[in-house]
Amino acid sequence: MEIxxxxxxxxxxxxxxxxxxxxxxxxxxxxxxxxxxxGKYKIVLDLEEVDFMSSKxxxxxxxxxxxxxxxxxxxxxxxxxxxxIRESLNLVGMGSYFQIFDDLVSAVAFF
Numbered sequence: 001m002e003i004x005x006x007x008x009x010x011x012x013x014x015x016x017x018x019x020x021x022x023x024x025x026x027x028x029x030x031x032x033x034x035x036x037x038x039g040k041y042k043i044v045l046d047l048e049e050v051d052f053m054s055s056k057x058x059x060x061x062x063x064x065x066x067x068x069x070x071x072x073x074x075x076x077x078x079x080x081x082x083x084x085i086r087e088s089l090n091l092v093g094m095g096s097y098f099q100i101f102d103d104l105v106s107a108v109a110f111f
Contacts, residue, residue, distance in 0.1 A: 003031050010111040011042035011074075013104070017049040020057035028057065032064040032076075041067070041074025044107045048080025053088065065097065075099065079107040 001018035012035055020028060035043060045061070047053075061076065068074045077099040081089070089095050101107035 001027060003028060005031060005035070008108055011044055011108055012040050013044045013046055013079075013108065015046040015049075019052040019054075020050055020060075021052060021054040022056045025054065025056040025060050029060040029063075032060065033067075036064065036067045042111045043068060043074070043076045044079055044101075044104070044110075045076060046079050046104065047082070047085065050085065051082065053085045055092075058089070058092065058094065062094070062097070074111070077101060077107050077110055079104050 001016060001020065001024035003017075004015045006013045006015070014028075014031055014035070016028060018024065032043065043064070061078075065076045068076045079101045081100050086095070086100070089098070099110060101110065
């Protein structure tokens with residue numbers, strides 16, 4: 001899995017490529033945790049090139065969302081979620097826990 005971070009004026013965009021599973025989720029967790037520890041709580045996660053998300057990956061996103069929303073500091077929003085991954089998100093009952101955008105401009109403009 002490849003992870004890149006781009007800093008914008010309003011938020012940070014984290015792009016992930018490949019699978020997010022029990023082996024790669026800790027890498028994503030490290031990147032997201034370092035952002036929140038640096039006081040950056042407005043995060044867009046680009047999942048356009050992610051073809052699989054395991055439960056460990058969802059837990060990483062849920063924990064990051066909790067950190068971002070604490071004290072109304074920000075939010076983790078998702079961009080480019082493929083249909084299969086969106087279905088799994090809805091299946092576990094977390095479909096309404098994240099704002100999901102179909103284009104990056106709208107996701108960044110959310111902040």
